[in-house]
Amino acid sequence: MLNGQGLFMWHDDRLYLGDWHDNMMHGQGTYRWGDGRMFIGQYVDDRKSGIGIYLWADGRAYHGEWLQGKQHGEGFYIVPDPGNPSQLKIKKGRWQNGKRQEWLDEIATEEQNLMRAKYQEINIRKEEIKKDIETIEFTIKRLVMQQLGDKSAYDSTLNDLEAPDGKTAGQGDTVNLQQSSEQPLEKMIKDALNYDSTLYK
Numbered sequence: 001m002l003n004g005q006g007l008f009m010w011h012d013d014r015l016y017l018g019d020w021h022d023n024m025m026h027g028q029g030t031y032r033w034g035d036g037r038m039f040i041g042q043y044v045d046d047r048k049s050g051i052g053i054y055l056w057a058d059g060r061a062y063h064g065e066w067l068q069g070k071q072h073g074e075g076f077y078i079v080p081d082p083g084n085p086s087q088l089k090i091k092k093g094r095w096q097n098g099k100r101q102e103w104l105d106e107i108a109t110e111e112q113n114l115m116r117a118k119y120q121e122i123n124i125r126k127e128e129i130k131k132d133i134e135t136i137e138f139t140i141k142r143l144v145m146q147q148l149g150d151k152s153a154y155d156s157t158l159n160d161l162e163a164p165d166g167k168t169a170g171q172g173d174t175v176n177l178q179q180s181s182e183q184p185l186e187k188m189i190k191d192a193l194n195y196d197s198t199l200y201k
Helices: 109-151 185-192
Strands: 004-009 015-021 024-032 038-044 047-055 061-067 070-081 084-096 099-103
Touching (some): 004 109, 024 109, 038 109, 047 109, 061 109, 070 109, 084 109
Antiparallel strands (some): 004 015, 015 024, 024 038, 038 047, 047 061, 061 070, 070 084
């Protein structure tokens, strides 16, 4: 039973880092898809609910209200200029069950400035979270390899693993494993962290 704060990884490179309650994402958290999309915000019973920001891999973002996993209520749609990412196009709208119902009137200067600041803040946080996840994944690799030891069919050493800071694992941590091209290290880790969610997140 998952409760408290923690990281969970799925087979398809999705992961969630945040609050859990009774095996469900519940509270504040970050959900990352394998293709680079990311959601940072509130969850209730495994669904996005409350306030959160959804980032597409191409830099677009939605910041606003969510209900049961869908955009619902007022929110801001933010699009960076491809030629100048620091220039943002911001529109305010109203959504219902994941579908935009209408664009609202001209956005006040104060709201635009707030969204620009929030967008920059979220992108900084995105990079911080990326580094946190890299550090956790590196630690998991080391622990899984230590647990498997000589019982596995892999050929690798901890010295070959590069930490997020660019340093290797260090001397004296070598684990001798037999080679198997059919099951690379990444698959081994995902198998060790096997979990099949019955809900679409």
